[in-house]
Amino acid sequence: MSVRLSTRQVGDVAVIDVSGRITLGEGSSNLRDGIRELLAKGQRKILLNLGDVSYIDSSGIGELVSGYTSVANQGGQLKLLNLTKRVRDLLQITKLYTVFDVYEDEATAVRSFGG
Amino acid sequence: MAENVTGGSSTLERELDSRLESADAAESLAMEVAQAAGFDEEEQHRFGMAVRESVINAVVHGNRYNARKKVRLRIAADKERLVVTVSDEGEGFELESLPDPVAGENIFQQSGRGIYLIRTFVDEFQVRRLSPRGTEVKLVKYAKRK
Numbered sequence: 001m002s003v004r005l006s007t008r009q010v011g012d013v014a015v016i017d018v019s020g021r022i023t024l025g026e027g028s029s030n031l032r033d034g035i036r037e038l039l040a041k042g043q044r045k046i047l048l049n050l051g052d053v054s055y056i057d058s059s060g061i062g063e064l065v066s067g068y069t070s071v072a073n074q075g076g077q078l079k080l081l082n083l084t085k086r087v088r089d090l091l092q093i094t095k096l097y098t099v100f101d102v103y104e105d106e107a108t109a110v111r112s113f114g115g
Numbered sequence: 116m117a118e119n120v121t122g123g124s125s126t127l128e129r130e131l132d133s134r135l136e137s138a139d140a141a142e143s144l145a146m147e148v149a150q151a152a153g154f155d156e157e158e159q160h161r162f163g164m165a166v167r168e169s170v171i172n173a174v175v176h177g178n179r180y181n182a183r184k185k186v187r188l189r190i191a192a193d194k195e196r197l198v199v200t201v202s203d204e205g206e207g208f209e210l211e212s213l214p215d216p217v218a219g220e221n222i223f224q225q226s227g228r229g230i231y232l233i234r235t236f237v238d239e240f241q242v243r244r245l246s247p248r249g250t251e252v253k254l255v256k257y258a259k260r261k
């Protein structure tokens with residue numbers, strides 16, 4: 001199963017619910033396109049809900065980093081919500097866990113973007 | 116394709132196309148072998164990912180998706196360890212020249228974490244040049260003593 005993205009708006013925050021596998025190829029390019037589309041629409045507060053991501057490889061990790069820097073370069077913020085143990089482990093192994101703002105509760109995550 | 120089972124050890128060999136789908140097949144095979152060898156679910160996952168990343172490197176950086184070039188996968192298992200070799204027909208690379216992906220100056224790079232993850236997930240990792248061309252990586256994962 002490849003990746004699936006579904007975007008919803010919570011206040012002024014765009015929440016992308018991601019499910020499936022974020023791996024080299026379709027999985028990582030779909031995530032990249034999803035973030036780019038939001039940026040093109042002027043969205044600067046993006047919350048990636050990774051709760052249903054079953055698998056992520058090094059390319060998928062790279063897409064998270066790329067998304068983070070793309071949004072930051074536009075003056076925005078990309079944050080992560082609901083990491084599975086495996087995704088959290090990979091971010092810790094690659095020393096990226098402290099780079100991202102990570103939340104376990106959506107309401108708290110949304111509030112963290114501020115007004 | 117070849118398969119050999121003797122006295123508690125087994126060896127699988129596959130010739131894979133230079134396509135990303137080959138990584139899925141290799142990962143599934145590796146996880147099956149690890150499961151049969153008695154590794155727990157998390158270790159199966161880590162071993163599978165190490166093999167997956169190795170095959171991706173062979174397809175993408177080694178063979179550069181060239182349909183005329185193949186990736187060769189060999190997985191040998193016994194009660195002590197799993198040994199994997201993945202070889203390509205590419206130009207090769209110097210392990211020492213790869214940047215450290217967790218160093219501060221590289222942390223925001225989009226790529227370069229594959230081999231780092233492989234080395235994290237297996238006990239031994241070696242790279243050697245093949246003649247006349249190609250690269251072989253060797254991964255070894257030992258069974259944990261109970």
